[in-house]
Structure formats: structure tokens, C-alpha cells
Amino acid sequence: MEKIKGIIYACISAGTFGMIPLFANTAMREGINNDTILVYRYVIAALVYGVYLAFRNISLKINRETLIELLWAGVGGYGITAYFLFLSYRYMPTGIATSIHYLYPVVVAVFMSLFYKQHLSIRVKGAIVLAILGVYFMSWSDGEIKWAGLIFALLTTFTYGTYIVALNRPHLKALNADALTFYVLAFTALFYLLTAGLRRSLVLNFTPHFLFDMSMLGILSTVISARLLVAAVERIGSVATSVLGTLEPITAIIIGVFAFQEELGIKNFVGLLLVLIAVLIVILSMNERHKKKQRQIFNRQFDTRRK
Numbered sequence: 001m002e003k004i005k006g007i008i009y010a011c012i013s014a015g016t017f018g019m020i021p022l023f024a025n026t027a028m029r030e031g032i033n034n035d036t037i038l039v040y041r042y043v044i045a046a047l048v049y050g051v052y053l054a055f056r057n058i059s060l061k062i063n064r065e066t067l068i069e070l071l072w073a074g075v076g077g078y079g080i081t082a083y084f085l086f087l088s089y090r091y092m093p094t095g096i097a098t099s100i101h102y103l104y105p106v107v108v109a110v111f112m113s114l115f116y117k118q119h120l121s122i123r124v125k126g127a128i129v130l131a132i133l134g135v136y137f138m139s140w141s142d143g144e145i146k147w148a149g150l151i152f153a154l155l156t157t158f159t160y161g162t163y164i165v166a167l168n169r170p171h172l173k174a175l176n177a178d179a180l181t182f183y184v185l186a187f188t189a190l191f192y193l194l195t196a197g198l199r200r201s202l203v204l205n206f207t208p209h210f211l212f213d214m215s216m217l218g219i220l221s222t223v224i225s226a227r228l229l230v231a232a233v234e235r236i237g238s239v240a241t242s243v244l245g246t247l248e249p250i251t252a253i254i255i256g257v258f259a260f261q262e263e264l265g266i267k268n269f270v271g272l273l274l275v276l277i278a279v280l281i282v283i284l285s286m287n288e289r290h291k292k293k294q295r296q297i298f299n300r301q302f303d304t305r306r307k
Helices: 002-017 020-029 034-056 064-089 094-101 104-115 122-138 147-166 177-199 208-244 247-260 266-306
Strands: none
Touching (some): 020 034, 020 064, 020 208, 020 247, 034 177, 034 208, 064 094, 064 147, 064 177, 094 147, 094 247, 094 266, 104 122, 104 266, 177 208
């Protein structure tokens, strides 16, 4: 029963995250600037999540070292990702931009190899090549590459990949998942408030339609998505959750086509397929490596007991 719940949670988490273009793109098409959207999104998300944690009496105590790592991982990784993603929406179809963002597991694999000396198998290296080809095809529009959109979308893979890798830091791994999520959202909200204030770009908007979109963006696509992701990982593991996460770009593309009449060609769909294959290869390879390590640990413990 818990496995079924985990699968359901993972699917809902991926689906709600993939709905970001539905709420964000509507506001952007009405002339709302990125800073305003990001402030509303993360302030609402942080407030809602804070109330949720207060009702659950979850401790938010952290030390200085953890605070510094949260600032770097939260603002420099998770927080700035949304800014680049929204910029990419202005230059290319939202579904394609979100699909390119989903390349982050490949970036994580490369980062783990470079900084944590994890070996990259032939399959993973092949997946990286497939991913690059996929991004090339997905960025093709009207006979040319939308380079501005491509660059911003690719930047999201590096910033979010940095965030995922940073979660391996000892201080962050030891932190309660709910507390970690809250601080990431809160620091991101503070960062965008300060940025918008310094640039004088924050536009207060209290129209019902805009508040509804920002509430859905902050609650549905941020809080609920993040919380269900944690619940899914607890029940079915990170690998299975990541595999089900392929619903994210698919959801975004469906929304882009049907809600915003975005046109996609054969090359775009070929690119999407290549990216999904590449991501699945990386995820399954990571799962095999994890199982191999678990077997080695078990064998060592067994040999120790026999002695």
C-alpha cells in the first residue's frame, strides 16, 4: 500500500511541477515582469509552508554552518533556477524549455563525477551525448536555434544540478527534510524581495486573476510538489521517483500546446524523446551503482560476522 502511495505522490508531484508554465506564462503574457512573479510565488510558498510546519510543530533550529550552506544551495542553486527558467519562456515554447531543464539528472551525474570522483560508465557517457543531441533538436524553431532561450534553459540545469549535488553536504543531509524545504523557500523569497526592491521592479498586483495564478504557482507547483516529492522518496526511493518525474516535461509540453497554442515540429518531439531516454539511462545507471554498493556493504558485514 505504501508503494502505491509513493507512486501516486511521485506522479502528482511531477504533474504539478510541470504545470508551472500554465500559471507563470499567463502572467508573463499579461506583461507582468519576472521579478514580480518570482516574489509572489516564493513569498506565498514560504508563508504557506511555514504555517504547515507550525501546525506540525517541526523544529527549525539550525547552526551557523548549516545556515551558510542553505544560503548557497537555496539561493545560488534552487532559487536562481526559477529566474533562468522564466527568462527562457520568453524566447522558446514553455514545454520545450521545461523539458531542457529536466536534463539536470545528467548534469548531476557529471558533477558527482567531477567533484565526488564517481565513475561515469559507458552508458552514462552515451546518455550525455544523447542529451546534447536532444537539446539541439528541441531548441529548433522555424529553421533556426533559439540561442537565448537555449542558454537560459541550459543554465537551469546547472543551477538546479548544483542544488541537488549540494544536498549531499553533511550539514544538509542531517537536516530534517521539511525544515530544509522551508528554509530554501524562505531564503529564495527573501532573495527575490531584495532583488526586486533594489531594481525597483516589484509591481503590486491584487487583481483576482493574478492572485489566483500566483497562489496556484506558489501552493500547487511549489509547496505541494516539493512536499509530495519528499513523501514519494520516503516510500519508493529517489530512483523510482526520478523515473516518474519524466511526467514533468510531458505535462509542460501538453500545457504549452493546448493552453498556449505553441507549435512543435517533428524535430522537437525527436529531441524530447532523446532527452527522456538519456535521463532514464542516467537514473537507472545510478540505481545499479547504488545497489552494487549496498551488496558490497552487505558482503563485508557478512564476512565480518563469519570471522
